[in-house]
Amino acid sequence: MFQDFKLVGDRPVAIQVKEYVKRLIIKGALQADQKLPSTREMSSLLKVSRNTVIAAYEGLEDDGFTYTIPGKGSYVTAMVGHLAADNEGTAWQIDWKARMNEYAISAVELDMMKQGIRAEKGTISFTSIAPDEQLFDMGDVRRAFMDRMAIEGQVLLNYGYAKGYKPLIDYLMRYMENKGVDLSGKDMVITNGFTEGFDIVLSALRPSTRRGAAICENPTHHTAIKNLKLQGFEITGIPMRNDGMDVEQLEAVLHKQNSFDLAYLTPSYHNPTGIVMSPAKRSAVMKLLMHYQIPVIEDGFNEELRYSGAHVAPLIATVGQGNGVIYIGSFSKVLFPGLRVGWVLGDKALIDNLESMKRARTIHTSTIDQSILYQYLLNGNFDKYVKKARMEYKRKYELTKACCEAHLPEAQLSGDGGLHLFLTFPSEVNTRQLLEACIEQGVIFTPGDKFFIQEGTGTNTLRLGFSRVTDENIVRGIQIIGKQARRFLET
C-alpha cells in the first residue's frame, strides 16, 4: 500500500496527502479502527516531509475520517453511511429518460448547441457572433475588480439582492435615461444576461389556462424562438423587409387575431438580418401594438455596435411615460459574455413580480460580475472599449461586405451593424447543402433556416459572423463559399 501516491505540481502537498488517505479509507483499503502508519513511517513511505504528514493527519481528524489515541497514533473512524453501497444500492436504476417531461425533452431537441456543426481544427468558422476576446482590455478588468474589492471588501462575497447590485442598477437607469427613456413609473431587475431576463418575462406572461400567442419578426433570434416554444407560445412571424417588419402584414395579422400576449422585437441590428428598423416603421409598428394593447418585449441586442448614421433610440424611449414596453438589455454581445449580466427595464409593478421570480430561480446574479461591470463602466473603460471595438468591427464588417459583393453577387445582403451579415440567395440555393459542400472545403457558417418560425423556410439564407475571423480568412472563406454557391446556381 501507499505505492501509488503521486504528487501533482500545483496543490499544497498536505492536502494531496490528506485526500489520498481519504480515498484509501473510502475505497475500504483502510478499514475502520485500523491504525495509520506513524507520521514518521508515512513520510518515508510517501517521500514527503514529516510536518506535511502531521498537517495531513490533522486534516483527516478535522474532517472526521480518523481519530487519535494519545500516545498510540491515528486510527480510521468507522465510516457512516456506506451500508447500502455495492449491494442493494447498485440495483437501484431509474430510467431517467422516461421520467423527463415535455419541457425537458424539448429543451434538448431545441438545443442548437447539441445539433451544432463540429468544426475541425483549421476550419474557417463564420458561425460565432461572440465578441473577439482579443479586444478585451484585461488590465482594466483587473483594475475594476481590485478597485471594487478595495472599496467594498467582504460584503461583495456575501448574499446580495435579487433585484441586483444597487450601484449598477443606478448606473444602468441613468444609462437608459441617456438613451431617451422616461424613467418615471419604471424600475429594473438585474438578470443573468438577456436569456434569463427573457425567460422570466415569458414565464410571467404565459397564460395559465391556454397556450400563449406571440408575434415576432421572421426571421428572428433562434434563442428567442426556442424559449418562446419552451414556454408554450404559438409564434406568428411577420416577414422582414429591408427597413424592418412588414407593417401591412402586421396590421392584417392583428386585424384577424388581436389576442396576442406579447410581441418580441429587435428594432436595432436585428438578429439575424442586422436590419435597423426605420423611424417611420417604428412609429407605425408601435401605434398598431398600442392600439391592440399588445405588450412589447424589446431586445436591445447590439445597440452599441452602430457603425454609421444617427443615434437610434430604443422603442421604450418612444412611449414616454407609457408602460407598454419591456426592455431587455445586456452587454454580453459587445462586451464580456463571460460576465453573465443583463437587465430588464419596465413598469414598476411588473418588475416587482419579476424580482420575486428571479429570487425563486437564482436568488441573485453574481455580485462579483455585477460589481466588476459597474466599476468598469464607472471608470469610463466601456466608452474607451466601444470606441476601439467599433473601429475594429466596422473594418471587418466592411471587408466582409466587400468580399460578399465580389464573390457572392447573387446573394442579397443585409446588416447595418453588429457582428454579422445576413445573405439571401436565389431560392434554388439550399444553404444546408451549400454548408455540406463548404465543410469539405474547410469553411462553416450558420444556415439561416433555424432563424425562421416555420420549418423548411429560409432555406436559401445564411448568417456570416465575422467578429472572430481574421481578415485573411474572411477573404478566403467567402471566396470558397462563392465558388461552392456557383455550383448550385448553375445547376
Place this chain on the structure above:
Amino acid sequence: MFQDFKLVGDRPVAIQVKEYVKRLIIKGALQADQKLPSTREMSSLLKVSRNTVIAAYEGLEDDGFTYTIPGKGSYVTAMVGHLAADNEGTAWQIDWKARMNEYAISAVELDMMKQGIRAEKGTISFTSIAPDEQLFDMGDVRRAFMDRMAIEGQVLLNYGYAKGYKPLIDYLMRYMENKGVDLSGKDMVITNGFTEGFDIVLSALRPSTRRGAAICENPTHHTAIKNLKLQGFEITGIPMRNDGMDVEQLEAVLHKQNSFDLAYLTPSYHNPTGIVMSPAKRSAVMKLLMHYQIPVIEDGFNEELRYSGAHVAPLIATVGQGNGVIYIGSFSKVLFPGLRVGWVLGDKALIDNLESMKRARTIHTSTIDQSILYQYLLNGNFDKYVKKARMEYKRKYELTKACCEAHLPEAQLSGDGGLHLFLTFPSEVNTRQLLEACIEQGVIFTPGDKFFIQEGTGTNTLRLGFSRVTDENIVRGIQIIGKQARRFLET
C-alpha cells in the same frame, strides 16, 4: 443653458461632459441641427479643459448624437425614434398586475424576503444563517482571481459552457468521489447556486399531465417548499424525530400512495432542525425509497460544517453505482454566497437534459465566479478557511447552546452543526407572538412555522441563526427571548 453642469469626483470628465450634452439633446434643450458652442466656448462655460471638451465632442459624434461640418463646428443630429414620446405614447398604460399568471403571483406571495421582518438599527438579529463575512480571507480570493486571470486571460470573459467550467467540474467530481461517491455513470452540471439546480431539476421532473407529488422532511428548507409549490407539487411532509425523519410514517405514507415523483431530503445538518440523520435511518429510508422507485433529491446543505463525530457520507454515496439519487451541492452556505456557484451530480442521461435546460435559462454560470472558486479550491484555501470557520462557528454554536439551556430550559433544542439551532417550545408558546414581544425588546429571530408544510403548524418553534451575531449579543439576545418566553409559559 450649461449652468447646471456638475462634476462628480470619480468619473472621467470627458465622459461626464458627453453625457451631460446627451441629456440636453434627449430632453430637447438642444434641437436638431442646432450648433453646439465651440470647444473653446464650452470649456469656459463648463469650466473644464478644452481637450476634455474636444474628447467629449468626439464621443458625441461616435455615438451618433452630433455631426461635424468641417470648419464650422458640431451640430445636433436629428434624433431618431422620439416620435411617439409625450403624445400617444404616454397614453399607453397596461395593467401588468392583471396580466401576471398564477406562477408570477405565487412567486410574490411565497417570497419570504417581501414578508421579512424589518430590523431597526441596533436590533439583535438571529434571522440570518449566512456566513460571517468577517471570516472571508479576501487576500486569497484576490489571489485566486489574479492567478486565474494570469493563466487563462481573455477567454475567461468570453462565452463558457452551459455544463460549467471544465476544471471546476473535474475538481468537484473528485471532491464528491472523496465523499465516497461512485462516479461511474454519473455526470455534473454547474448551476447558479443550489436554488437554480433545484428549480431546474423540479422543472424536469414535474409531470406534464397531472400535479406532481413530493415527499420531504417536515419541517424543511422554506425555499424548497416555495419552489416545490411554484412548480405545482403537492407536498407530503414526514415528521422529524431527533435522529431524522419518522421511518414508520414514511412507510405508512408510501404504502398508502406510491406514486410520488420525488423525495427531497437534507440528511446532514437539516434546515431548520440541524439534525444529522442516523446511519440506521439512512439505510432504512433509502431501502424504502428504492423499493418504491422514488428518486431522491439530496440537499448537501452545510455538509462541511461538522463540529463533532465521524465523517458522514452523503446519501448518493450509499447507492454505489445506483442512479436514484440527485445530489445538489453548493459552497454558498459555508463559503461565499456572493459567488453564485452550485452543482448537480447525478445520472449521465439526466444531467444531459439538465444541461440543455440550464442553457435555455441562463446560458451558463458566471465564468469569473467558477474560475475564482476553482483556483481558490485548488490553492488549498478552502481547507484552510473551513478549518478556521469550523473553529469559530463551533465556539458560537456551543455558546448559543449553553445560553439556550440556561435561559430557555423549557425549549427542546436541536442542531448538531451548521449556523443555527432550532427550538421547540411547549405548545402554549406561539413564536409569532413571542417575536412581537421580542421585537419591542430589540431582538428578532425566525418563527419556525414557515418551515412546516401545513399552515398553522410548528407555531411553537423558532430558528436561531448565530453566524453573524456577536458573543455579547448572543448572550443578551437569548436572555431577552427567555424573559419574554416565560410570560407566555406562565399564562
